[in-house]
Amino acid sequence: MKVRLTPWFATLRPLGRPALRGVLGATVLGLVLAIGLLAPLLGHPVGADVDPSRAGLGVGHGLGLGFDHLGRDVLARLALGARAFVLPGLLAGAVAAAVGVPSGLLRAATPGRLAELVSLPLRALAAVPALVLVVLVLSVLGNSWTHLGLATGLALAPRLHHAVHQRLAPLQNDAYVSTMRAHGVPELELWLGHLLLGAAGPAVIRAALRGLATVLVLECTLSYLGGFGVQEPWPSWGNMLVFEWGRGWGAGVWAPVAALLTTLWSCLAAAALVEDPEHG
Amino acid sequence: MSTASGPWRAIAEQALLATGTFALAATGAFALVVAAPGDPVDLMGVDEAVRPVLEARWGLDRSVPERLASWLSDAARGELGHSLSVRPGAPVGELLVPALSRSAPRLALATLFGALAASLLAVLPRRGVAALIPLLSAPPAFLAIHALVYGLNEAAFAGLQGGWWGRPSWFALPDQASWLREALAIAVLATASGTLAAWREELAQGVARWRVSPQALARLGRGESLGPMVARHLLPATAVATAAQLPALVGGLVVVEKLLLLPGAGGLLWDAALLRDHELVLSLATASALVVVAGGFALRAAAIALDPRRWVQR
Amino acid sequence: MGDLTLTRLTVRAPDGSLLLEGVDLTVRPGELLGVVGASGSGKSLMVRALLGLAPPQLQLDADLVIPGSSSHTDSIHPYALAPRAREAAFRSVRGQVIGLLPQDAGQSLDPFRTVEAQLRAAGTGSHTPPAAAEALRAAGFESPDAVKGRYPHELSGGMAQRAALACLLICDPLFIVCDEPTTGLDADVQRSLMGTLSALSGSGHGVVVVSHALRWLHQGADRVVVLADGKVVERASRGEPLVSDAGQRLVRAVEKTTSSGFPGSLPAESRP
Numbered sequence: 081m082k083v084r085l086t087p088w089f090a091t092l093r094p095l096g097r098p099a100l101r102g103v104l105g106a107t108v109l110g111l112v113l114a115i116g117l118l119a120p121l122l123g124h125p126v127g128a129d130v131d132p133s134r135a136g137l138g139v140g141h142g143l144g145l146g147f148d149h150l151g152r153d154v155l156a157r158l159a160l161g162a163r164a165f166v167l168p169g170l171l172a173g174a175v176a177a178a179v180g181v182p183s184g185l186l187r188a189a190t191p192g193r194l195a196e197l198v199s200l201p202l203r204a205l206a207a208v209p210a211l212v213l214v215v216l217v218l219s220v221l222g223n224s225w226t227h228l229g230l231a232t233g234l235a236l237a238p239r240l241h242h243a244v245h246q247r248l249a250p251l252q253n254d255a256y257v258s259t260m261r262a263h264g265v266p267e268l269e270l271w272l273g274h275l276l277l278g279a280a281g282p283a284v285i286r287a288a289l290r291g292l293a294t295v296l297v298l299e300c301t302l303s304y305l306g307g308f309g310v311q312e313p314w315p316s317w318g319n320m321l322v323f324e325w326g327r328g329w330g331a332g333v334w335a336p337v338a339a340l341l342t343t344l345w346s347c348l349a350a351a352a353l354v355e356d357p358e359h360g
Numbered sequence: 361m362s363t364a365s366g367p368w369r370a371i372a373e374q375a376l377l378a379t380g381t382f383a384l385a386a387t388g389a390f391a392l393v394v395a396a397p398g399d400p401v402d403l404m405g406v407d408e409a410v411r412p413v414l415e416a417r418w419g420l421d422r423s424v425p426e427r428l429a430s431w432l433s434d435a436a437r438g439e440l441g442h443s444l445s446v447r448p449g450a451p452v453g454e455l456l457v458p459a460l461s462r463s464a465p466r467l468a469l470a471t472l473f474g475a476l477a478a479s480l481l482a483v484l485p486r487r488g489v490a491a492l493i494p495l496l497s498a499p500p501a502f503l504a505i506h507a508l509v510y511g512l513n514e515a516a517f518a519g520l521q522g523g524w525w526g527r528p529s530w531f532a533l534p535d536q537a538s539w540l541r542e543a544l545a546i547a548v549l550a551t552a553s554g555t556l557a558a559w560r561e562e563l564a565q566g567v568a569r570w571r572v573s574p575q576a577l578a579r580l581g582r583g584e585s586l587g588p589m590v591a592r593h594l595l596p597a598t599a600v601a602t603a604a605q606l607p608a609l610v611g612g613l614v615v616v617e618k619l620l621l622l623p624g625a626g627g628l629l630w631d632a633a634l635l636r637d638h639e640l641v642l643s644l645a646t647a648s649a650l651v652v653v654a655g656g657f658a659l660r661a662a663a664i665a666l667d668p669r670r671w672v673q674r
Numbered sequence: 675m676g677d678l679t680l681t682r683l684t685v686r687a688p689d690g691s692l693l694l695e696g697v698d699l700t701v702r703p704g705e706l707l708g709v710v711g712a713s714g715s716g717k718s719l720m721v722r723a724l725l726g727l728a729p730p731q732l733q734l735d736a737d738l739v740i741p742g743s744s745s746h747t748d749s750i751h752p753y754a755l756a757p758r759a760r761e762a763a764f765r766s767v768r769g770q771v772i773g774l775l776p777q778d779a780g781q782s783l784d785p786f787r788t789v790e791a792q793l794r795a796a797g798t799g800s801h802t803p804p805a806a807a808e809a810l811r812a813a814g815f816e817s818p819d820a821v822k823g824r825y826p827h828e829l830s831g832g833m834a835q836r837a838a839l840a841c842l843l844i845c846d847p848l849f850i851v852c853d854e855p856t857t858g859l860d861a862d863v864q865r866s867l868m869g870t871l872s873a874l875s876g877s878g879h880g881v882v883v884v885s886h887a888l889r890w891l892h893q894g895a896d897r898v899v900v901l902a903d904g905k906v907v908e909r910a911s912r913g914e915p916l917v918s919d920a921g922q923r924l925v926r927a928v929e930k931t932t933s934s935g936f937p938g939s940l941p942a943e944s945r946p
Contacts, residue, residue: 196377203377204384207649207656209611212629216389216645219633220396297500297553304502305618307634321506336503344498578782578838580727581774582797582845583765592786668825669785 108345109289116166119159126160127313129153145334148324154334157315161335164303164316168229169295173288175233176240181284183237184244185276188252199241206238214298218308228309232298236291243283248275293343300339367671371661378657385649390431393642394424435646441639446632452643455628460647463613463624466545467651470609474550474559475602479594481556482563497557501615504552508544509620545616555608562601566593596663603659606652676741676749677702678772678849678880683723683736685716685904693732694720694904701882703848706875708891709884710924711901717884718777720901721851724882725774726752726764743771743848769797773847777854779835783826789837790822797845805844813840814870832863836870849880856887868894888928892916900924 131151138146143155180202187198208216210232217231218224251257260270300318302309310316312323317335324332415421422430434440440452447455481493499507519525550556570576570593576586613626621627625644632640664670678701685694694716701707711717722728723736734753741749752763768774776782784792793806801809810818813836826834835855842850852871856864868883868890875881875896885891891898893913900908902920910916916925 200377200380200384201388203381204388204649206607207381207385207652208389208645209607209648209652211611211614212645212648215614215629215633216392216641219636219641220393220638301500301502301615304506305615305630307630318502321503325506325510336506340499340503343500574776574778574782575784577727577774577776578841581725581768581776581851582842583767583769583773584797589784592784667786669827672825672828 105345109292109342112162112342112345113166113170115159116162119163122156122159124153124156124160126315129156148320157320158317158334158338161310161315161317161320161338164225164310164314164318165292165296165299168225168232168299169292171226171229172233172236172295173291175230176236176291177284177288179234179237180240180287181244181276184241185248185271187241187245188248188275189271199245202238202241205234208235210235210294211298211301214302215308218302223308223311225310228299228302229295232291232295236287236294239290240284240287243287244276247283251275289346293346296339296343296346367661367665370664370671374657374660374664378653382650382653385653386432386435386646387428389642389645389649390428391424393638394427396638435643440643443632443637443640445635445637446628446640452640455640456625456643456647459623459625459628459644462622463617463626466542466549466617466622466624467609467613470546470549470612471602471606471655473546474556474605474609475598477550478556478559478601479563479598481560482567482594483590493557493560497551497554499552501548501552501612502619504548505544505616505619508548512540541620541622545620545622549609549612549616553608553612555605555612559601559605562604563594563597566597596666599659599663599666603656603663606655606659610648610651676739678724678741679737679739680720680724681737683720683734683738685719685723685728685735686733688731688733692904694723697901697904697906699724699899699906701849701880703880704875704878705896706872706881706883706894708895708898709882709901710886710888710891710898711920712924715901715920716904717901718853721853721882721884722774724849724851725768725772726760727774740767740771741848769842769845769847771847772849772851773842773845775835775839775842775850775852775855777857779838779855780826780829780831782838783829783834783841785826788823788825789829789840792837793822793841793844796841801844806840809840809844810837812843812874813837814866815840830863832859832867835859835867839870843874847879849882850874851882851884853884854886855883856885865890888924 129152134147135149135151141147142153145154148154183202187195190198213235214231217227221227260274299309299316303316303318304322310319312319317339320335321332438453443450443452443455567590570590571586579586579589614630617624617626618630629644680699683694683697687693697720709717719728723734728734736753738753739749739751750763752760755763790806793809794801807818815821815836829837856867864887871881871883872894896912898910899906900916900918900921908916908918908921
């Protein structure tokens with residue numbers, strides 16, 4: 081799976097100042113996260129909501145987006161579908177941070193050639209394509225959202241590792257670091273407090289936001305291909321597309337639109353944190 | 361490092377790193393499969409009495425490091441075990457080799473096409489065609505294929521109904537070979553999910569930097585054009601950027617081969633994973649890591665050879 | 675061969691603010707002209723305008739006469755032309771009539787090729803090895819053979835600056851514009867590089883040096899122009915003291931600093 085979503089935001093640069101884009105992106109993303117987490121509170125009876133009498137009713141019916149070809153409410157299913165990637169996405173973010181950040185710190189703090197050795201496990205992880213890793217893990221350990229989150233987290237960890245390392249390595253010889261050392265700032269406080277939070281913080285948040293987009297795309301791909309990921313009758317934005325497509329306009333369109341917009345917005349929020357010398 | 365040894369020392373270091381990376385990736389994949397609950401005997405659902413016999417035959421009764429060592433030595437000899445469920449009993453190599461040989465040209469062409477497109481687009485100003493690249497490159501591969509396939513189908517069908525054409529030659533049935541599907545696969549592989557955009561963006565940032573560098577100013581100040589300079593910088597940079605895209609391209613094979621019904625390693629991986637054919641999945645995952653590591657090494661070695669700063673030191 | 679004459683150079687930023695206002699400058703073949711001024715006074719911008727290399731987003735208005743040279747016979751008035759023709763006119767004289775040695779010498783060479791390969795391909799290209807050796811000698815290398823097979827990253831800052839100068843000299847421009855050629859170099863290297871530039875003006879080149887090495891310029895340049903806030907505030911001939919406020923401030927700044935390091939440039943008691 082191709083998970084390089086980095087430059088999407090480039091398209092939307094003209095939309096306004098970074099701060100504005102960041103707030104917009106974060107708002108939409110927060111909304112999607114909230115929907116994904118709170119959707120079960122709707123109490124929607126998954127599997128028991130089939131009603132052929134209202135099948136195919138278009139926009140304006142039901143909760144607003146009409147019904148699919150089995151007469152299930154499209155908006156309710158979209159909300160429940162967000163769950164398919166929000167939960168593993170949060171887990172993936174945690175796993176990626178737990179693996180990538182300390183290892184990135186360790187590599188930046190390790191002198192000379194030894195640093196290459198420290199990064200070897202992360203290199204090995206990065207050598208396995210994300211989709212291959214996810215498929216391997218789901219096949220071997222079983223298809224569940226925890227395994228999806230775990231595998232995606234591992235697949236994302238090398239990027240976080242590199243982000244942290246890339247940001248911190250050049251600071252080693254920086255005057256500001258030697259000044260702090262000279263002022264007697266304890267080494268641990270220097271690394272964790274000043275370097276990690278101050279210098280690598282934005283990079284970490286950026287990687288986490290892109291991670292969410294990655295999990296979304298991965299989950300949609302899995303459930304679109306079928307067999308892995310969320311399975312019918314449970315909805316995911318990927319299986320909604322494949323299940324509804326060609327059965328009348330409407331229901332099949334909303335899922336891909338939601339997927340595109342969400343990935344776009346999470347990249348947008350990430351972009352707001354980019355210190356981008358080329359584009360100011 | 362000295363000029364006498366040329367770039368070889370720096371390249372040898374990369375080779376060492378690549379070997380370590382691959383060995384660790386293969387070990388990790390193997391460990392995952394071994395550590396997983398349930399072994400092939402469970403999956404076959406055989407009688408408990410037969411279990412010790414099968415375990416002894418497949419070496420499952422030995423310790424994990426022993427099994428890893430024998431798996432690695434067998435793999436080095438080309439013996440990758442036997443398929444459990446995709447084609448029960450068949451040697452994995454028999455399934456793997458034809459699948460890989462079908463996917464390899466696809467992957468190579470997509471890599472070449474992507475690298476060429478990315479470096480050409482990186483030189484163009486953002487305002488022109490290049491501004492559209494992030495948009496064109498944005499949809500995930502499955503959405504891109506979905507849109508393309510259904511778009512082409514609708515167009516072909518409309519043309520048939522309107523009597524504009526007969527059944528187009530490219531309108532192949534799923535089990536027939538089709539150059540159109542191959543071309544779609546390569547195009548989607550090289551562009552979708554932001555691949556081309558990321559590829560171009562990385563190079564474009566370099567081009568923007570080189571164009572305002574003191575070197576550029578010095579060249580302009582002597583009445584020279586910037587083209588040759590940008591090209592010289594772009595070549596090693598493209599090699600490195602391409603190495604970074606390899607995992608995405610290899611992973612993308614699964615999606616395009618599965619959705620466009622093309623025979624190959626990606627589609628085989630998906631089927632094997634669904635059928636829990638662990639030996640086959642393990643071999644395919646290891647092969648994908650090998651392609652990423654070896655391809656990345658070759659590209660990085662080329663970048664080193666092209667850049668004297670990496671190896672000339674007197 | 676005539677003078678290089680820039681009159682009424684006015685440069686505006688995209689927001690309309692004035693960066694340079696009514697600057698006049700004349701460079702004669704065979705003279706070394708120093709340009710000094712505080713950071714942000716517009717020195718670099720002014721000399722870049724001589725070659726049409728100011729950043730494209732700025733709005734330039736000037737009357738510039740670039741004289742013909744032995745290889746390029748007609749004089750041109752590039753700023754009187756439409757943008758496209760202007761760029762073509764500048765391109766035809768860059769390297770041949772007027773050449774630029776930019777700031778940051780270490781970065782101004784091609785990292786992928788040896789010094790000799792760059793020299794031979796400089797400007798219009800296809801120079802002979804003897805010409806390359808000659809250019810290196812003119813740029814101040816006593817033994818060109820020692821340096822020509824090297825890559826730029828193997829050169830020290832001063833050597834890189836000389837190699838970049840050689841790449842310019844092999845194109846044989848009549849006028850040579852050097853933007854901060856001594857930045858980052860130690861005092862000895864600064865002095866010997868300035869000696870090389872002085873020798874070039876002696877051999878008939880018109881040399882413009884933008885520099886912070888005020889004391890040296892004051893002694894070694896035929897004329898010094900002081901820029902402040904985008905305007906020429908003072909012109910002094912060799913040896914004349916600077917009297918304007920801006921000139922005085924520059925002189926005091928040089929006296930305070932210990933990094934200038936020219937012999938006799940500082941009172942003994944202020945040395946560490």
